[in-house]
Amino acid sequence: MTEEFHRIRRLPPYVFAEVNKAKATARARGEDIIDLGMGNPDTPTPPHIVQKLVETVADPRAHRYSVSRGIPGLRRALAGYYERRFNVGLDPETEVIATLGSKEGLANLASAITSPGDTILVPNPSYPIHQFGFIIAGASVRSIPATPDEEMLRALDRAVHHSVPKPTALIVNFPSNPTAYVADLDFYRELVAFARRHDIWIMSDLAYAEIYFGDRVPPSILEVPGAKDIAVEFTSLSKTYSMAGWRMGFAAGNPRLIAALTRIKSYLDYGAFTPIQVAAVAALSGPQDCVAEIRDIYRERRDVLIRGLHAAGWDVPSPEGSMFAWAPIPPQFREMGSVDFSKLLLREAGVAVAPGLGFGEHGEGFVRIGLVENTQRLRQATRAIRHFMTAHNAGHADTPARRDPAITDSVS
Structure with a gap:
């Protein structure tokens, strides 16, 4: 009776669990984590x-x-x-x-x-x-x-x-x-x-x-x-x-x-x-003005996020739709993989993102960033990311990322 159930065996370990665990641990220590990892709308229902x-x-x-x-x-x-x-x-x-x-x-x-x-x-x-x-x-x-x-x-x-x-x-x-x-x-x-x-x-x-x-x-x-x-x-x-x-x-x-x-x-x-x-x-x-208002909120957040990331030296395409930016991992960090990069960003910048590997093997090399915080928090996040990038000399493509020995390769 120790063998795992058949359908459960077909489900791989939840890739997001590692980042979620690190996020919970940081918050338990009283750290202010800006969570851009889950696509959970924060605006009130009309x-x-x-x-x-x-x-x-x-x-x-x-x-x-x-x-x-x-x-x-x-x-x-x-x-x-x-x-x-x-x-x-x-x-x-x-x-x-x-x-x-x-x-x-x-x-x-x-x-x-x-x-x-x-x-x-x-x-x-x-x-x-x-x-x-x-x-x-x-x-x-x-x-x-x-x-x-x-x-x-x-x-x-x-x-x-x-x-x-x-x-x-x-x-x-x-x-x-x-x-x-x-x-x-x-x-x-x-x-x-x-x-x-x-x-x-x-x-x-x-x-x-x-x-x-x-x-x-x-x-x-x-x-x-x-x-x-x-x-x-x-x-x-x-x-x-x-x-x-x-x-x-x-x-x-x-x-x-x-x-x-x-x-x-x-x-x-x-x-x-x-x-x-x-x-x-x-x-x-009923009235549909609220739909356009919600769309405008996400548009403003998108613009704040993308401008801030570009200023930090992270070239992320501006999305045409959805409530996410699909961000290629900066070249200096690419060898780490999306899970370790997400954990490092959380650890050093206090910003949570979703590792691309969680969306399939071809999502590796990317992270998903949600437009799920207000513009003030997004500006705070991009400032923290700018400091993170500067600390790692990540503004220059020929400078390798500094590996944190506490971050291990956890996904094969």
């Missing part, structure tokens, strides 16, 4: 949404079991959002389901449609549930490039011709966590044509649809004619309305996939607490 929750909680009828696939008004509200935002018509009865955040929906759909040994195509690096939802369900994952361009399309073509068994599903996520890449509609057109040609399901994670900063407004894959034949899309209120802890998300698209998810969920949960669902209706159908 008042009209909170008020609707409070109002509904006062009704004792709302305390009974809810509806697993979402109350009818919520499914209609999500369909209304797609109509307004993407000009996509959805049937609330057959093409929409509410989920407990997009993460739960992705994992349960993976369980619903996966047979042991199936091949699933997943960008690398990507958000962990994109691959591990399918790994837990018994599939094998084949990594593809994470960029929404010809490189990914060529890799998909190779995967179809050289994978045994042939891939059954593909995951995409734009704007992306962690890379912040943004796709355009032309890319989705090619992706849909490819998937229809090869009978491959597409699961699109659109959790960051409303967090964008340039002229490119993130589209939905469902805007492509024929996409609903093979695609389902997951969205979330977590970032759009700063409702991360409310755990309210949706899946929309192909009726067969929605039915499969509905059936699985009917065995597993009774849906989110009804007052949360009613408040979600208020979010989707």
Whole structure:
């Protein structure tokens, strides 16, 4: 009885655990740690949404079991959002389901449609549930490039011709966590044509649809004619309305996939607490000024962070979308790897970031920096990073980083 359970054996040690442990230890010593590691929104949920929750909680009828696939008004509200935002018509009865955040929906759909040994195509690096939802369900994952361009399309073509068994599903996520890449509609057109040609399901994670900063407004894959034949899309209120802890998300698209998810969920949960669902209706159908205000907050934070890092001598691309910067490790520290670099930055600068290795092997060489502190704290963080870089002579590419003997290589 000492052997580890089969599905647990397929899950590697949690890469973020080492940094989280170091962060907790530092805080226990009373150190001020600026935590930019977790994508946990710090802005308050808009008042009209909170008020609707409070109002509904006062009704004792709302305390009974809810509806697993979402109350009818919520499914209609999500369909209304797609109509307004993407000009996509959805049937609330057959093409929409509410989920407990997009993460739960992705994992349960993976369980619903996966047979042991199936091949699933997943960008690398990507958000962990994109691959591990399918790994837990018994599939094998084949990594593809994470960029929404010809490189990914060529890799998909190779995967179809050289994978045994042939891939059954593909995951995409734009704007992306962690890379912040943004796709355009032309890319989705090619992706849909490819998937229809090869009978491959597409699961699109659109959790960051409303967090964008340039002229490119993130589209939905469902805007492509024929996409609903093979695609389902997951969205979330977590970032759009700063409702991360409310755990309210949706899946929309192909009726067969929605039915499969509905059936699985009917065995597993009774849906989110009804007052949360009613408040979600208020979010989707009420005033939308708050969405632009939240987007502007992240834009300002992005600009403060990127300017500060550049001034510190750390060249980090400015993200077009999402609430993250995907930062290449400065050349002087690259040999350390992302886990040890993250621990060193925490130790010497008091700034926590997420090691890129936690998002897949091709995330090595990067760290993810979240826009989850106010501008004052971000300026404080970049000042600390500037001192850190100066102490390590990291402003010059030909100067090697000084290894701290207390930092050991912990990831192979």
